[in-house]
Each structure stands twice: as C-alpha cells, then as structure tokens.
Amino acid sequence: MAKISDLSAHPMKKVRVSGRDIALVHVGEQYYAFDNTCTHKGGPLAKGELSGETVTCPWHGGMFDVRTGDLLHPPPVERLRTYPVRITGEDIEIEFTD
Amino acid sequence: MSKTPTFVILGSSTAGAFAAVTLRKEGFAGRVILIGEEKEIPYARPPLSKQYLQRERERERLHLWPNEFYSERKIELRLGARARRVIPREKEIEMENGERLRFDHLLIATGMAPRRLALPGSDLPNIFYLRTLEDSDRIAEACQPGSRAVIIGGGFIGMEVAASLRQKQVDVAVIHRDKVALERAIGIEAGRILTEYHRQEGVNFYPEAEASEIEGNGRAERLHLRSGHSVECDNVIVGIGATPRIETLEGSGIETNNGILVDEFCRTNIEGISAAGDVAHFRHPRIHGRIHVEHWDNARLHGIAAANNMLGRHIPYSPVPFFWSDQFDVNIQYAGFPLEWSKSVHRGSTEEQSFSAFMLGGNKLVAGVCFNRWKDRRVCEKLLSQDATVDPAKLRDEEFDLEGFL
Numbered sequence: 001m002a003k004i005s006d007l008s009a010h011p012m013k014k015v016r017v018s019g020r021d022i023a024l025v026h027v028g029e030q031y032y033a034f035d036n037t038c039t040h041k042g043g044p045l046a047k048g049e050l051s052g053e054t055v056t057c058p059w060h061g062g063m064f065d066v067r068t069g070d071l072l073h074p075p076p077v078e079r080l081r082t083y084p085v086r087i088t089g090e091d092i093e094i095e096f097t098d
Numbered sequence: 099m100s101k102t103p104t105f106v107i108l109g110s111s112t113a114g115a116f117a118a119v120t121l122r123k124e125g126f127a128g129r130v131i132l133i134g135e136e137k138e139i140p141y142a143r144p145p146l147s148k149q150y151l152q153r154e155r156e157r158e159r160l161h162l163w164p165n166e167f168y169s170e171r172k173i174e175l176r177l178g179a180r181a182r183r184v185i186p187r188e189k190e191i192e193m194e195n196g197e198r199l200r201f202d203h204l205l206i207a208t209g210m211a212p213r214r215l216a217l218p219g220s221d222l223p224n225i226f227y228l229r230t231l232e233d234s235d236r237i238a239e240a241c242q243p244g245s246r247a248v249i250i251g252g253g254f255i256g257m258e259v260a261a262s263l264r265q266k267q268v269d270v271a272v273i274h275r276d277k278v279a280l281e282r283a284i285g286i287e288a289g290r291i292l293t294e295y296h297r298q299e300g301v302n303f304y305p306e307a308e309a310s311e312i313e314g315n316g317r318a319e320r321l322h323l324r325s326g327h328s329v330e331c332d333n334v335i336v337g338i339g340a341t342p343r344i345e346t347l348e349g350s351g352i353e354t355n356n357g358i359l360v361d362e363f364c365r366t367n368i369e370g371i372s373a374a375g376d377v378a379h380f381r382h383p384r385i386h387g388r389i390h391v392e393h394w395d396n397a398r399l400h401g402i403a404a405a406n407n408m409l410g411r412h413i414p415y416s417p418v419p420f421f422w423s424d425q426f427d428v429n430i431q432y433a434g435f436p437l438e439w440s441k442s443v444h445r446g447s448t449e450e451q452s453f454s455a456f457m458l459g460g461n462k463l464v465a466g467v468c469f470n471r472w473k474d475r476r477v478c479e480k481l482l483s484q485d486a487t488v489d490p491a492k493l494r495d496e497e498f499d500l501e502g503f504l
Contacts, residue, residue: 039159060422060429061472061473061475061476073395073420074395074420074422075144075422075431077142077394078142078159078160
C-alpha cells in the first residue's frame, strides 16, 4: 500500500507488502506493481531506470514491460511477476492472488 | 490457404514458443499447433548451465509461460511427440506414430543437438552432455561436492558448467583445443582474462589439448590426452559444440547448409515453410551474408519475427546479435557481428573485473564484449544498429561518457 503522492516526486518506488518487495510505478495515467527483484540476479528494479513502460535493472541492464512483466532484454530470461493495482481515493492498493 | 488456416510449429523451443505466442498476440485466428519432442512445456535453457545447475532455481520458474497460458490462447501443445519427416508437396508432417498433420504454414524451430564425442570410451555411462532440463538434472545429481569433473570443451557450455560446479565445491578441470577458453567466441584477450578468474577460483585448465581416449572399468575414470598426459575423474561433461536438428528434412527439398537456409523474412526456399532460432542460417540485411546465431535472445527475437512474417507483415529480421554469460561474479555481455576486425580497444580495469573490449574494423565498431559493464553494451548495441563510426581514443578514455557517441 502506498499513497499517490509517494510517486509524485519519483515515478518509481519500492514498497514492502506482506513481506515482499514490490516496485510501484506511475506511467501516464496508470499505476503498475511488480516484483522489485530482477529475475536474473535479484537486482533492485525500483533503483533502475524507467522509460515509458520499460524498466531497466541497475545491475545488468535486463529490461521488462512494467504492464505485463514480459521480458524485453536479457540477461534475465524469466518473466517478471506483476500484480493488479487499484486506486481508492489517494491510496494505491495491490492485489495478491495467493 | 483454407478458411481457418493451420500454422504448425515444429519445436517447442524458445523460438517455437515465442512464435506461437506472437501469432496469438498479433490476432491470428487459425489453429496453432506447437510440437515438441520433450515432455516439458517450453522453458528457458540459459539457467541450465548456471542457476538451475547450481540448484538455486526451481524448475517451474524456467517455464516461459505457465501451462494454462497456452490453453487460454488455444495454442495446441503436442509434447513428447516426434516428427519423422516433413513432406512439403503434401503440406504435411508425418509423425513418428504414423499420424499426418496438415499445415498451411510450417515453422521449423527444432534447434540444435550437442555434438557427440567419438573416442574410445565415449559410450561410458558417466559422460554427460547438456541441452535439456533432464541433462542438467543428471549432471547436478552426478557431480557432488568433492567429486572430480573433467569438462571437455572451452566454449560457453564448458565454462559455465565449470563455474557452476566449482561453486558447488566440485574439483574441476577443463580441457580445450585453443590457446585460451572462449577464444573463438569473445577473442583471445577477453578469454585470457576470464580464464584467469576461473583459475583464481580453483578451476584447472589443459589448453591446446585434445582427448584421445576415456578409460575406466564400467565408467569413465581417466581421460587420456594426445599429449600423453592423463586426468583422473569421476564424471565427464562434454561441450564441444552442436549440430542443427534437420534430420526430418532429408529428401524434403528444403535447402540446408549448416542449418536451414532462410532469407531475412525467415522463409526457406519452399513457399509456406519458415525456420527460426538456432536451426536457421539466416540472411542478415546488414552484413550481406548469412549468419547463424546459437544464443537465447536470437531464438526469442527470431521466433517473434517469424510469426510476424507468417502473418504477411514482411518485416526484415536485422538484429544486432547479443549474448551474455554469468561465471562466478563476472557478468559478460556481448553485442556485435561475427565479422573480421582489425584492432581492439580496451576500456576500464581488468583487475577490478570491470572493463570492455571493443572490436573495430577501421573506425567502424564490429562488436563489444563487456565484463560487468552492461551500460557499455547498451551503447555498443545502439552504435551497431546505427552503423556508426567511432573515435577509438574516446572509446578508450574513461573520462569520456560513451553515451556521448549517441
């Protein structure tokens, strides 16, 4: 859980929810949530670069689509897990399915 | 083409799976049948020599997509199924069980098979090859901490397996033919530096060596080299290259030469039959010739390109080849063409394991190999895609930000 205002200064932020590190991003009108941990070697994605809907890992430059978790550039080969996001007033809520 | 065309993909490989998924993503409404020899749903092979071999990654995580992803998209998986031959005239594939599958368009993405040793003793049971999940499982099971593994071949498979087993406290020796390991893939200087890292971690090397015989009582116990030396071992892992899987094409009329010959639109010489991934020898618009790339990212992108072209998009496939490797704490990334180069320029520090070597032909960049420096690789990829001219002095100068070239 986070506030919309948390993403106003920087469009990408790590939050800890239920013991998991989740990256939250703000792109255009949309908010997306995905595992903060790169599937290659565990690089912290929220500390990487965000360009449009693409996040680049700061450790080895792996790239993912923040909307779908699809891989866009190795060295990661595994997709990134994404989570549905709901906006309620000022709150950003992340839905876990398990 | 019939009203609801059937697209058959032979090979549940990275190229095959990405092609199938792309067909659906791009709105193809006909049948999509993905045939795979392995029973496993499509998975990523790169971790098989790295994290998966080290038992640091669960099997399920290797799957490119979960099982239901395919059924939701009506991609028909035929796994554990083997094709006997492709019959272009009938637009059919004959399966090993005698079934005949009709296709309107066929994509061949059968990949490669490890090249086999042909030496006295090659058939002993504890000699392993690495291509599939099961292969990786077998190697991990056999090579317990404290055991001795001899690796034949100093290419990527050999070096990655060496690093992974060494990190599991296996005693590792690598025997290879060139002066240094990976010489042909990344150049002699980069290969020498990487070999040095391996040595510091305790890997033994037998350079410019060739095995002549494997000896043992019911299992491989000793490897004899042509030089007269011998190496004691508990297991042997062989990584001496791979050959294209084209045996089902015999007599089909599909042209092959070190793989299936395709143009920049992934088409073979026969209408309605395409090929992608490791098995394809493709025409590259940028280099006026054919190349053959046996790396994961090419399989992925080639599969996507093939699917788009099967849908009539006519988009030439013109990638800057990219590959990477992880060995101990070193991440190596390579971008570039397998072309002649006349000089190489270095940037960074080999002691700190942070450097890049750029290969040039004149003032044109041909390729770059980057050790723990992915940002250099990114610049390299962009420069290569623009066919840019660079000043070698600036490439070398750490004060100069490479992004300044762009």
